[in-house]
Amino acid sequence: MAALIACQNLVKRFSSPPQLGDRLARLLGRPVRPRTVYAVDDVSLEIAEGEVLGLVGESGCGKSTLGRMIAGIQPPSAGLALLDGVPVMGGGRSPVKTTTRVQMIFQDPFASLDPRMRIGDIVAEGPIANGLVSRAEAAADTAKWLAAVGLDPTAAQRYPHQFSGGQRQRVAIARALAMRPDILVCDEPVASLDVSIQAQIINLFLKLKRDLGLTMLFISHDLGLVRHISDRVAIMYLGKLVETGATQAVFENPRHPYTRALLDSMPKLRLDDADVDFKPIDGELPSPLAPPPGCHFHLRCPGMRPACRTAVPELIRSVDGRELACHYPLVGG
Amino acid sequence: MNALLAVENLATHFATRNGLVKAVDGVSFHLDAGEIVGLVGESGSGKTVTGFSLLGLVDAPGRIVGGSIKLEGRELVGLPQAELRKLRGRRVAMVFQDPSATLNPVLTIETQMRLALEAHERVGAAAARDRSADLLTRVGIPDARRRLETYPHQLSGGMRQRVAIAIALLNRPSLIVCDEPTTALDVSIQAQILAQMKALAADFGTALIWISHDLATVSALASRILVMYAGRIVEEGPTGEVLRKPAHPYTQGLLDSLPSIAAPGEDLRQIPGSTPSLANLPEGCAFAPRCAFADAACKSAPATRRTATRAVRCHHPLGEVAWPL
Numbered sequence: 299m300a301a302l303i304a305c306q307n308l309v310k311r312f313s314s315p316p317q318l319g320d321r322l323a324r325l326l327g328r329p330v331r332p333r334t335v336y337a338v339d340d341v342s343l344e345i346a347e348g349e350v351l352g353l354v355g356e357s358g359c360g361k362s363t364l365g366r367m368i369a370g371i372q373p374p375s376a377g378l379a380l381l382d383g384v385p386v387m388g389g390g391r392s393p394v395k396t397t398t399r400v401q402m403i404f405q406d407p408f409a410s411l412d413p414r415m416r417i418g419d420i421v422a423e424g425p426i427a428n429g430l431v432s433r434a435e436a437a438a439d440t441a442k443w444l445a446a447v448g449l450d451p452t453a454a455q456r457y458p459h460q461f462s463g464g465q466r467q468r469v470a471i472a473r474a475l476a477m478r479p480d481i482l483v484c485d486e487p488v489a490s491l492d493v494s495i496q497a498q499i500i501n502l503f504l505k506l507k508r509d510l511g512l513t514m515l516f517i518s519h520d521l522g523l524v525r526h527i528s529d530r531v532a533i534m535y536l537g538k539l540v541e542t543g544a545t546q547a548v549f550e551n552p553r554h555p556y557t558r559a560l561l562d563s564m565p566k567l568r569l570d571d572a573d574v575d576f577k578p579i580d581g582e583l584p585s586p587l588a589p590p591p592g593c594h595f596h597l598r599c600p601g602m603r604p605a606c607r608t609a610v611p612e613l614i615r616s617v618d619g620r621e622l623a624c625h626y627p628l629v630g631g
Numbered sequence: 632m633n634a635l636l637a638v639e640n641l642a643t644h645f646a647t648r649n650g651l652v653k654a655v656d657g658v659s660f661h662l663d664a665g666e667i668v669g670l671v672g673e674s675g676s677g678k679t680v681t682g683f684s685l686l687g688l689v690d691a692p693g694r695i696v697g698g699s700i701k702l703e704g705r706e707l708v709g710l711p712q713a714e715l716r717k718l719r720g721r722r723v724a725m726v727f728q729d730p731s732a733t734l735n736p737v738l739t740i741e742t743q744m745r746l747a748l749e750a751h752e753r754v755g756a757a758a759a760r761d762r763s764a765d766l767l768t769r770v771g772i773p774d775a776r777r778r779l780e781t782y783p784h785q786l787s788g789g790m791r792q793r794v795a796i797a798i799a800l801l802n803r804p805s806l807i808v809c810d811e812p813t814t815a816l817d818v819s820i821q822a823q824i825l826a827q828m829k830a831l832a833a834d835f836g837t838a839l840i841w842i843s844h845d846l847a848t849v850s851a852l853a854s855r856i857l858v859m860y861a862g863r864i865v866e867e868g869p870t871g872e873v874l875r876k877p878a879h880p881y882t883q884g885l886l887d888s889l890p891s892i893a894a895p896g897e898d899l900r901q902i903p904g905s906t907p908s909l910a911n912l913p914e915g916c917a918f919a920p921r922c923a924f925a926d927a928a929c930k931s932a933p934a935t936r937r938t939a940t941r942a943v944r945c946h947h948p949l950g951e952v953a954w955p956l
Contacts, residue, residue, distance in 0.1 A: 356817040462905050492673040493844060497888035497901040504898055519818065522847075526890035526899075545895065563822035565847035567891055569875045578822035582787055 301344040302481060302513050303368060303400075307377040310338040310363050335586045337363040339537035340377070342613070345481070350507060350514045352528030352545065354521060354560070356583055360537040362485050365517045369402040369483040370395035381481070398428050401474035405486040407466035411458040411473075417444070418454030421473045430478060443472040447502060464495035471502065481513040488523065496523075503527060521564045525549050533557050536586055536594040539613055543620035553620065553627040555599045593625065601626055634701075635805055635838050636662040636685070641698035641708075643677075643684045650910040654680040654693065656862040659935075664805060667832060667839045669849030669870065671885075672859035675906050678842045681859070682808040685840070686725055687715040703805065721751045724799035728811040730791035734783040740767075740794055741779035747801050766797040769834075771827050789820035796828065803835055810842045825852055846885060850874055858882050861907055861917035868941035878941065878948040880922045916946065924949075 313334045320330045338360040345351045355361045366372040368379050370386035373393040379386050386400055387393040404410040411420055421443055422436040431439045441451040447468040458466055467487060474482055484503070488496040504527065506512050518524050524531055525545055532542040533556065541554040552558040559579040581598040584590055590597050596606035605625050613623040643655040655677045662668055672678040683689050685700060687707060700707040702723060707715070727733045735743055744763035748754045754762075760779065767775035770793040783791055792812060799807050809828070813821040829852055832839050843849050849856055849870065856873050858866040858881065866879040877883045886892060887900035904921040907913060913920055919929040928946045935944045936954040948954050 356819060464905060492906070493846075493885055493888050494673060494902040495905060497890075497899040500890065501898045501901055504896070521818070522890045526893065526895050560818060563818045565818075565821070565825070565845065565851055567847045567874065567886075567889065568850040568871065570871050578826055579819040582789055582820065583817070 300347055302347040302349075302382065303343075303345040303515070304380045304383070305341055305343040305364075305368065305377065306380065308338055308341045308343075308364065308367055308374050308379060309336065309376040310360070310367060310372070311336055311375040333587065336537045336589070337586065338367065338374075341534075341537075341539055342377075343532060343539065343542070345513060345515060347480075347513055348511050349530060350516055350528045352524035352531040353515060353517045353534065354519065354524050354531060355534035356519060356560075358536075358583060358586055359534045360586075361517050361534050364534070365402070365483045365485050365515055368515060369400050370397065371402065398424070398430075398477050399480045400483060401477050401479035401481075402483045402485065403467075403470050403474050403487045406490050407463060407470050408458075408490075410470055411466055413458050415457075416454065417449075417456055417458065417461075417469050420458075420469060421454070421476050424473065424477050428477070430476075439476065440472075443476045444469075446475060446506075447472045448498075462495075463491050464498060467491065467499055468502065471499075471506075475506070475510075479512070481515065483515045483517070485517045486519070487516075489518070489520070500527060521549075521560065533560070536584065536589050538594060538623065539621065540595065540623050541621065542613075543618075547618070547620065553622050554595075554624050555601050555628060556595045558628060559598070559600075593623075601628075634661040635664040635666070635703060637699075637701045638685070639699045639701075641681070641684060641700060642696050643680050643689055643693055644696045645693040647692060647910065652909045653862050653912065654909055655684060658698070658859075658862075658864050660857055660864060660867065662806070662838050662840065665832070665836045665838055666855065667829070667841060667853045669853030669856045670840055670842045670859060671844065671846060671849055671856060673844055673906055675861075675909060676859040677862040677909070678859050679810055682725065682810050682840065682842050685806075685808055686719055686723055687712070688725070717751070720747060720799075720804065721802045722804050723806045723808065724802070724804040726792075726795050726799050726807060726809045726812045728814055730788065730795045730815075731783065733795055734791060736783055739780055739782055740786075743794075744779070744798055744801060747798050751802050762801070763797070766800055767794070769831065770794075770797045770800070771823060772797075789816050789824065792816060792824060793827075796824070796831075800831065800835060800837070804837060806838045806840070807832075808840045808842070811844070812841075813848065814843070814845070821848070828852070846874065846889065847891070858885070861912060862909055863917070863944060864935075864942075865918065865944045866942065872941065876950045876952070878943040878950050878952060878954070879918075879945050880924055880947075880949060881918050883949055884921075916944075 311334050324330050353361045367374045373387050381397055381399055386397055388396050418440050421440045425431045426433060426436055440454050444451055444453055449468050488499050516527055528545045531545050531548050533540050535556050541557045552561055562577040579598050592608045593606040593611050596602045611623045611625050613621050615621045639659050641655055641658045645652040645654055658681055670678045684695055695708055745759040748759050763779060764775040767778055772778050772793050813824050841853055853870050856870045857864050860881050866882045884902040893899050902921050907917055915930040915932050919925040924947045933944050933946045935942050
């Protein structure tokens with residue numbers, strides 16, 4: 299399968315301007331610790347055409363930033379995000395997105411829809427501006443996409459506040475689809491919705507995947523959801539990928555201790571009355587301002603050995619297509 | 632048996648411009664000492680308002696308009712604020728969803744914990760510090776003495792929630808109402824806090840009402856489960872039994888919506904429609920418009936039907952339990 303999206307050594311740094319104390323220290327010739335966060339730190343990743351890739355990690359691990367670079371709304375500090383071999387963003391001082399083939403769906407449909415625009419205008423704005431449809435055809439086009447996401451065509455005349463969260467997320471999906479994208483980047487698209495509404499939106503994604511053959515990057519912290527919808531998963535920890543592979547293989551046989559720990563922490567529905575034993579991971583996510591040396595996970599890892607404190611493990615691809623960044627991977631079984 | 636908490640026919644309504652919102656409408660349940668009960672529902676089901684009502688924290692335009700809340704035999708509905716204040720924190724405490732909104736940003740952790748103690752007893756600074764540090768250690772905060780000197784913004788979200796839990800436990804209340812306390816946290820931190828909460832509740836003999844939308848979390852923690860829909864409890868029973876054999880179609884629908892139930896890649900069985908507006912509830916059973924089993928009988932409000940351990944509010948309960956009429 300050809301890769302539709304290819305990320306090559308993507309890096310995103312965020313630096314805050316030096317504070318007064320730091321500037322004074324520099325004037326006096328003292329060493330200054332740079333305040334730089336590596337939100338995404340040298341990530342290479344491919345998404346094949348028609349594939350749904352689930353990107354999983356805890357808050358602050360850089361999964362949203364990676365998604366935004368792939369969607370072309372945030373320029374990388376280094377490296378390239380390519381769509382069919384062409385960068386999704388131009389170069390220069392203030393790079394802009396150069397393609398409409400990637401579209402994004404955000405977590406909070408209360409923030410991502412302009413409250414002063416009618417639904418019809420929200421959906422039609424992009425296609426008209428990019429010459430995909432003429433103004434005359436726009437109404438029919440909008441109605442088509444609203445129908446595709448399960449909304450009544452009369453919705454076009456109404457405003458976002460007249461809709462519930464689930465319906466608003468459908469509008470956001472229609473807006474993305476109206477641009478005829480080849481790939482959707484979905485950043486926690488159901489995290490703010492109720493369970494029964496989540497199921498409706500997940501079913502909509504599954505239907506779109508079947509009907510339109512959409513490629514998707516599905517970013518979520520919800521492992522159950524990712525397992526349900528993704529063909530392949532990538533697990534992130536503190537800006538780096540730690541494990542990738544086919545969904546079933548990773549869930550049934552995690553090889554990175556962090557993946558294992560995440561799966562163990564995931565609350566599971568208990569149908570028996572037996573007492574539950576929790577197996578939480580120790581410790582908290584270290585500050586991305588000062589990630590631990592060596593393997594970022596070594597402070598919390600039950601299988602830590604001396605090498606993990608100093609050497610950064612590379613993400614290595616094995617014959618079965620799994621990728622793993624660990625010095626001492628778990629043995630399957 | 633003498634119940635720790637007995638709620639009878641509780642009704643909390645909000646008089647708004649758009650009409651009367653019956654956020655809680657005829658809720659009855661009881662809780663034994665040391666018991667952990669999960670209160671489950673979607674947003675707008677009235678679960679949080681139920682929790683707030685128990686502590687007398689409902690603000691205008693909301694008001695408890697009827698029913699009774701008996702804590703350790705004492706009636707809380709109609710109690711003057713001054714009396715409620717004496718109970719809050721000492722007999723019944725609450726842990727909220729967002730710890731960055733509940734902790735005071737300009738006071739150190741030590742000051743906040745001392746104030747919580749001083750509200751109910753005379754206690755010296757050194758003793759307050761000892762008790763605070765001891766509790767922080769027990770909720771899993773390393774280096775507690777040093778943490779006492781920090782401000783909330785210096786702590787992570789998980790640590791802040793641990794502090795909030797420690798404050799709730801300070802006066803050893805017999806009941807803590809936990810309103811989605813782990814929803815804002817990452818899964819690894821959530822698992823740590825769930826494990827700790829369960830152990831602490833057992834150690835202190837504290838009963839918990841665990842309010843959540845997450846069936847999986849509740850199933851790991853609670854021995855009994857209450858399912859709320861549109862301001863009413865629609866199903867109640869031992870957690871495992873209810874989740875294995877739900878009697879209310881809504882409970883069944885919630886379970887079916889979970890991705891973990893379906894085979895990967897298959898459509899989830901969804902509940903059609905969305906939760907009704909509480910200001911404009913349909914006549915009869917509030918779930919009927921979304922229910923696959925609804926018929927003419929559902930035009931009238933169903934009564935609660937009880938067996939020894941379970942209860943359901945439905946004209947057509949699922950499963951083979953013999954429900955008395």
